[in-house]
Amino acid sequence: MDKLLKLLGANSDFTTAEIAAMLGEPEDYIKAQIKEYENKGVIKGYQAVVDWEKVEQSYVEALIELKVTPKKETGFDEMAEMCMAFDEVKSVYLMAGAYDFSLIVRGETMQDIAMFVAKKLSTIDGVISTATHFIMRCYKDRGLNLASPQHKEDGRLLVL
Amino acid sequence: MIDYSKFLNDKIQYIKPSGIRKFFDIANEMEDVISLSIGEPDFQTPWHIRDEGIDSLKKGKTWYSPNRGFSDLLKEICNYYKRRFNITYDYKTQTLVTVGGSEGIDLAFRSIIQQGDEVIIPQPSFVCYEPLTVMAGGTPVIINTKNEDNFRLKADDLRAAITDKTKLLVLPFPNNPTGAIMEKHDLEEIAKVIIENDLMVLSDEIYSELTYGNRRPVSIASIDGMYERTIVINGFSKSYAMTGWRLGYVLGPEQIIAQMTKLHQYGIMSAPTTAQYAAIEALRNGDNDVTHMRDEYDMRRRLVVDGFNSMGLSCFEPLGAFYVFPCIKSTGLSSEEFCTRLIMDKHVAVVPGNAFGESGEGFVRVSYSYSIAHLKTALKRIKEFLAELEQNS
Numbered sequence: 251m252d253k254l255l256k257l258l259g260a261n262s263d264f265t266t267a268e269i270a271a272m273l274g275e276p277e278d279y280i281k282a283q284i285k286e287y288e289n290k291g292v293i294k295g296y297q298a299v300v301d302w303e304k305v306e307q308s309y310v311e312a313l314i315e316l317k318v319t320p321k322k323e324t325g326f327d328e329m330a331e332m333c334m335a336f337d338e339v340k341s342v343y344l345m346a347g348a349y350d351f352s353l354i355v356r357g358e359t360m361q362d363i364a365m366f367v368a369k370k371l372s373t374i375d376g377v378i379s380t381a382t383h384f385i386m387r388c389y390k391d392r393g394l395n396l397a398s399p400q401h402k403e404d405g406r407l408l409v410l
Numbered sequence: 411m412i413d414y415s416k417f418l419n420d421k422i423q424y425i426k427p428s429g430i431r432k433f434f435d436i437a438n439e440m441e442d443v444i445s446l447s448i449g450e451p452d453f454q455t456p457w458h459i460r461d462e463g464i465d466s467l468k469k470g471k472t473w474y475s476p477n478r479g480f481s482d483l484l485k486e487i488c489n490y491y492k493r494r495f496n497i498t499y500d501y502k503t504q505t506l507v508t509v510g511g512s513e514g515i516d517l518a519f520r521s522i523i524q525q526g527d528e529v530i531i532p533q534p535s536f537v538c539y540e541p542l543t544v545m546a547g548g549t550p551v552i553i554n555t556k557n558e559d560n561f562r563l564k565a566d567d568l569r570a571a572i573t574d575k576t577k578l579l580v581l582p583f584p585n586n587p588t589g590a591i592m593e594k595h596d597l598e599e600i601a602k603v604i605i606e607n608d609l610m611v612l613s614d615e616i617y618s619e620l621t622y623g624n625r626r627p628v629s630i631a632s633i634d635g636m637y638e639r640t641i642v643i644n645g646f647s648k649s650y651a652m653t654g655w656r657l658g659y660v661l662g663p664e665q666i667i668a669q670m671t672k673l674h675q676y677g678i679m680s681a682p683t684t685a686q687y688a689a690i691e692a693l694r695n696g697d698n699d700v701t702h703m704r705d706e707y708d709m710r711r712r713l714v715v716d717g718f719n720s721m722g723l724s725c726f727e728p729l730g731a732f733y734v735f736p737c738i739k740s741t742g743l744s745s746e747e748f749c750t751r752l753i754m755d756k757h758v759a760v761v762p763g764n765a766f767g768e769s770g771e772g773f774v775r776v777s778y779s780y781s782i783a784h785l786k787t788a789l790k791r792i793k794e795f796l797a798e799l800e801q802n803s
Contacts, residue, residue: 253705257709261782268713268786271712271713271715271716271717272709272710272712272713273709273712274712404445404448404452406448406450406452407448
């Protein structure tokens, strides 16, 4: 895998000078590479991984399984786009297995999500059924541990 | 009052305690210290390796292992040396599992050295070779490697250090504390001198997997005529982040391993059983972990070298281990003064280079076995420290 993408994929909080030093490339080259990845749509964006439990009182996420009938011309893509259009929907995955789509949906209360599923999702033409699983706690997100204290003490001793 | 000095061995009283410790003691009493002084991986042992250790405990495998180590482990060690270095060892006769690499070093010295034998030790290097040579009755002969040679051992310097009492050369590469490596052509030059003078080599390869810049690590045992003259020391501590498991190994000529095995048998019995089960898993399924950790260290290495060079402390590019060894002579301070003031003023702990031999004076050892965020904070503080030094002078 491209080392630059691997580095940014794990942590994008570096200056281009730092990235250049770490990868042993000139800074201009790194800047140009990043620009190119952005233009080509390889890099889609940069986001902080936020532990929302720490900041928001009223906040609920649910994982929703969706069974659908694929459309004749566009297959699953059109169904996916209809789901993606809602701001409440954070992620959309097409699945192999017992159901077709897996959605991460976010709202302020459980009631919000219940209403969203009942009124918006399940009424989309082609949706056969839904199953809603409320997320109780996020322990790990995008490779980061959200559950244990951030600054773990360094358990190493200087022995010699 | 009993005068214990009359009971104690003269040699042990002559040995100085390790100089690295002093700074650790200062750092320990301070809050908010950013340490760059630790010489072990910051990674935890990969989970699948830990899991095998745990599994062996669950199954109640808590007895001694055979003196030499479990045969499955011995076989895997030999497979590994074949696969990584293209050297063939017989697992039954040429391999011994030890309690860390350091036990192997001690066993080798005590099996080979007699009173008055000279052992050539390049410095700066890890602190154990000199005292262990002395305890084995040998006389350490120090070669000072130089910054302008990128701290590699030069054949001419080796030739100049040899006398008719010389028996053994210690080859500590990739090197702690300098991060220097020896490439194949360097080793070929050394090999010529060793063969000409009929000597043995103790090759401490504990950091061999941490060799950077797409270079494959090379063992001197793979150079023509050196297989029969080399005792290889290696282990699991650095490459698999397994320091606390205390597991190393020795590879070498059958006749020497047999003698070392006797010492090991009487002094140690056998290496830790749980660690051996974990190590089998490490060698069978751990190659990707090693690559992952090496890539990670490599990025930090470049960041730190770049950091020191850009703040005006010249730093040759270390190609191995996880240390950089910047020159601090431009500050006008001695290594100890530099480290003391840095820890007092900025609460950053690094180790004075002279803790690894006199030739380390004028340098400091900086470990980059820390997270990138940690390294960035430390570099920032060192930069401030240098700016303040400049202002005050």
